Amino acid sequence: MTESDLRLIRESAGGIAPRTGDLKRIRALRFTTHGFDPAIWRQICDLGWPGLALSEAQGGSALGMAAFCALAEELGAALVPEPLISAALAASGLPETHNAAHLAGTNLILPAWQEQPDSLARTWHCQCRDGRLNGRKCFVVQAAAASSFIVTTAQGLALVPAAGEGVQLSVEKTQDGGHFGTLDFTDAPAEPLSADHGLAIEEATLATAATLLGVADRAFAITLDYLKSRSQFGKPIGSFQALQHRMADLKIQLELTRASIAAAAHSYDQGGTEALRLAAISRAKARASDSALLITRQAIQLHGGIGYTDEADIGLYLRKAMVLANLYGSAASHRARFAALSKI
Amino acid sequence: MFQIEPIETRNLDEWPDDAFRSEVRQFLASHYPPELRFPPRRLHFSENKPWYIALAKAGWLTPGWPRQYGGLGLSAGKQLILIEEYERHGCARLNDMGMTMIGPLLIKHGSIAQQEFFLPKILSGAHIWAQGYSEPNAGSDLAALRCEAIADGADWIITGQKTWTTLANDANWIFLLVRTDKSGRKQEGISCFLVDMSLPGITVRPIINLELHDEFCEVFFDQVRVSDSCRVGELNQGWAIAKNLLGFERIYLGSPRQSEQALDRLKLLGERMNLTEDAFFIDRFTRLQLDLEDLKCLFSHFADQLRRGETLGADVSMLKLFQSELYQRITEAMMEFAGEFAGLLEPMGGNRELHPGGAFIAARPTSIYGGTNEIQRNILAKNVLDMPG
Numbered sequence: 123m124t125e126s127d128l129r130l131i132r133e134s135a136g137g138i139a140p141r142t143g144d145l146k147r148i149r150a151l152r153f154t155t156h157g158f159d160p161a162i163w164r165q166i167c168d169l170g171w172p173g174l175a176l177s178e179a180q181g182g183s184a185l186g187m188a189a190f191c192a193l194a195e196e197l198g199a200a201l202v203p204e205p206l207i208s209a210a211l212a213a214s215g216l217p218e219t220h221n222a223a224h225l226a227g228t229n230l231i232l233p234a235w236q237e238q239p240d241s242l243a244r245t246w247h248c249q250c251r252d253g254r255l256n257g258r259k260c261f262v263v264q265a266a267a268a269s270s271f272i273v274t275t276a277q278g279l280a281l282v283p284a285a286g287e288g289v290q291l292s293v294e295k296t297q298d299g300g301h302f303g304t305l306d307f308t309d310a311p312a313e314p315l316s317a318d319h320g321l322a323i324e325e326a327t328l329a330t331a332a333t334l335l336g337v338a339d340r341a342f343a344i345t346l347d348y349l350k351s352r353s354q355f356g357k358p359i360g361s362f363q364a365l366q367h368r369m370a371d372l373k374i375q376l377e378l379t380r381a382s383i384a385a386a387a388h389s390y391d392q393g394g395t396e397a398l399r400l401a402a403i404s405r406a407k408a409r410a411s412d413s414a415l416l417i418t419r420q421a422i423q424l425h426g427g428i429g430y431t432d433e434a435d436i437g438l439y440l441r442k443a444m445v446l447a448n449l450y451g452s453a454a455s456h457r458a459r460f461a462a463l464s465k466i
Numbered sequence: 467m468f469q470i471e472p473i474e475t476r477n478l479d480e481w482p483d484d485a486f487r488s489e490v491r492q493f494l495a496s497h498y499p500p501e502l503r504f505p506p507r508r509l510h511f512s513e514n515k516p517w518y519i520a521l522a523k524a525g526w527l528t529p530g531w532p533r534q535y536g537g538l539g540l541s542a543g544k545q546l547i548l549i550e551e552y553e554r555h556g557c558a559r560l561n562d563m564g565m566t567m568i569g570p571l572l573i574k575h576g577s578i579a580q581q582e583f584f585l586p587k588i589l590s591g592a593h594i595w596a597q598g599y600s601e602p603n604a605g606s607d608l609a610a611l612r613c614e615a616i617a618d619g620a621d622w623i624i625t626g627q628k629t630w631t632t633l634a635n636d637a638n639w640i641f642l643l644v645r646t647d648k649s650g651r652k653q654e655g656i657s658c659f660l661v662d663m664s665l666p667g668i669t670v671r672p673i674i675n676l677e678l679h680d681e682f683c684e685v686f687f688d689q690v691r692v693s694d695s696c697r698v699g700e701l702n703q704g705w706a707i708a709k710n711l712l713g714f715e716r717i718y719l720g721s722p723r724q725s726e727q728a729l730d731r732l733k734l735l736g737e738r739m740n741l742t743e744d745a746f747f748i749d750r751f752t753r754l755q756l757d758l759e760d761l762k763c764l765f766s767h768f769a770d771q772l773r774r775g776e777t778l779g780a781d782v783s784m785l786k787l788f789q790s791e792l793y794q795r796i797t798e799a800m801m802e803f804a805g806e807f808a809g810l811l812e813p814m815g816g817n818r819e820l821h822p823g824g825a826f827i828a829a830r831p832t833s834i835y836g837g838t839n840e841i842q843r844n845i846l847a848k849n850v851l852d853m854p855g
């Protein structure tokens with residue numbers, strides 16, 4: 123991926139989700155049943171985004187993680203609620219026959235892999251024997267919109283229709299206007315799949331870090347503008363040195379995050395040992411989680427009273443960071459994994 | 467001097483701490499409405515009224531006020547016990563502007579007639595107060611306020627706008643800072659008024675906050691006529707009174723109340739997430755706990771100053787700064803240890819005490835209201851440390 127390729131990807135993202143666009147669409151979708159717009163999702167699929175990093179054999183365009191992260195960052199900056207990262211993760215485990223409709227946006231399949239909070243474990247208690255699925259999955263993002271779930275089990279992946287017998291879904295709203303689903307499977311008829319996710323959960327982790335970068339980047343830009351336009355004591359508040367220093371410090375965190383994610387994507391795309399690739403992803407996710415929460419909460423502080431209103435858009439960035447910060451592993455669990463991996 | 471007979475006839479301040487603490491616990495067990503324990507957000511007066519009235523009836527509403535004004539006259543140490551027990555029990559915060567700010571201010575600056583009229587009504591819950599300082603263009607630069615009162619015979623006509631006014635939608639009285647003179651320095655033409663919110667010309671528009679709750683409001687004044695007897699202190703000398711009131715506000719915001727409650731909840735969260743044996747969690751928790759204990763020591767120092775009737779100095783800003791940021795750090799630790807639960811809109815498993823995301827959001831404005839923490843640091847540097855510039 124050259125710089126100009128990445129720029130093209132960013133520009134095409136702007137077609138659906140302009141960074142500086144108003145957030146009316148995002149607000150209108152908050153706390154609705156699906157939490158996103160199926161029509162926009164189909165447009166996203168038409169552009170081939172869920173398959174951007176997927177292998178060609180699986181129906182993707184194999185552009186790699188640098189490209190996928192650029193896209194995720196743009197969608198983060200525009201607070202896009204459509205489930206790009208989840209759908210890409212699901213696609214990694216699906217045979218091409220299933221992927222056609224999934225990647226076309228006509229049949230959304232969402233991944234159900236997690237069994238414990240804040241866990242980077244990649245072993246599963248869910249059981250799929252004789253075509254029957256048993257167990258529990260949690261934190262399934264936008265679960266209410268799925269037509270099927272692709273479920274990690276001790277025996278490999280399994281596909282289960284959302285409306286099938288023995289499948290029970292309960293949802294909890296999240297701060298960003300979406301929801302997490304908890305799935306309970308009791309002898310649910312399921313189709314065992316021969317593929318596995320490979321490193322796709324790692325890819326989703328890195329793409330989530332990139333989304334956080336977009337969230338932080340845009341929150342920072344909005345705040346910088348605000349500091350230039352809001353006046354108190356007869357001058358722009360951005361002229362006060364205390365605030366200038368604060369912004370300077372936040373800028374450092376923002377650029378560290380950007381650099382860490384770019385390096386992790388590059389090393390991932392270059393190959394190299396799995397330990398090195400995972401360590402770089404952990405480093406990037408730890409940085410992105412911490413800096414996005416730091417930048418968005420300082421953004422509220424620097425807005426003063428207006429920052430604490432739901433009317434002001436800046437709060438939407440805080441809420442998004444709150445949901446993504448610990449998804450695919452908190453900063454602390456990624457630091458722990460980094461420490462374990464770098465001992466190798 | 468005007469006096470109010472205290473309803474609580476026992477002088478609780480003379481009791482040994484242990485006996486006082488168990489008295490408080492018994493009081494809570496028998497008087498606190500159980501359904502109001504650990505409220506998910508700040509309650510409106512219509513919701514917390516039973517607790518307000520229970521305290522009022524017992525004469526316990528204003529623990530820090532002198533006994534001759536119907537308070538309990540408690541020392542800082544006893545007030546801390548009260549705070550600890552209230553927070554542990556999950557008591558709702560009341561519409562406390564009258565108790566923590568307006569009452570003490572009237573005791574210091576009000577006329578005898580104003581004390582006679584207003585203090586008993588704060589103590590009974592008949593008057594619920596709001597604080598009308600901030601305006602859209604006068605936040606940190608409060609002295610730039612433009613809401614004005616123009617003399618009309620013996621009356622004043624008030625026109626302008628206030629904003630971020632906490633629970634103005636519950637209040638029937640508002641303490642207003644208004645401009646009464648535009649000729650001199652901006653601090654010199656400000657006066658304080660006590661205004662009945664039911665007067666014609668007042669409109670309240672609630673604003674939805676980040677907790678998705680209608681807790682603060684815009685308040686509009688369109689030619690509101692008030693009598694001169696509603697003015698507090700000297701004409702055009704309101705700035706000094708306003709700052710005095712902020713002193714009361716800052717010691718209240720510097721009290722360990724919020725941090726105390728948050729730390730209890732961090733502990734619960736640690737238990738829920740199986741982290742109580744985790745060295746990293748224990749270190750983090752203990753650091754915050756020690757910060758809280760030291761904060762209590764510093765708080766006692768200021769609270770005792772207040773109890774001796776001394777005026778609080780600018781250094782009380784330290785308390786507000788440290789408390790608000792400690793509270794925020796505790797909730798940030800919750801976010802770090804809560805895993806994906808950190809992103810939930812509602813409490814975990816319906817347990818109101820386990821709501822890391824809610825606590826994190828609720829802690830955000832403590833470094834904005836009562837004078838932002840940037841402004842508090844400016845005050846410390848200039849007025850306490852006497853630094854140049």
Ligand SMILES: Cc1cc2nc3c(=O)[nH]c(=O)nc-3n(C[C@H](O)[C@H](O)[C@H](O)COP(=O)(O)OP(=O)(O)OC[C@H]3O[C@@H](n4cnc5c(N)ncnc54)[C@H](O)[C@@H]3O)c2cc1C
Nearest residue numbers: 362423424426427597599600605606630632831835838840
């Ligand atoms: C939840 C909540 C409840 C509130 N309740 C009330 C109430 O009941 N009554 C009432 O009157 N007001 C209330 N307020 C208003 C509050 O006092 C103001 O929001 C606060 O004083 C800041 O003013 P502002 O919002 O205009 O922000 P601004 O003054 O515009 O500040 C924006 C940012 O600039 C910074 N800044 C400004 N000047 C300087 C400087 N010189 N040096 C460094 N940094 C600076 C600020 O610290 C802040 O980070 C409430 C606010 C909140 C959030």
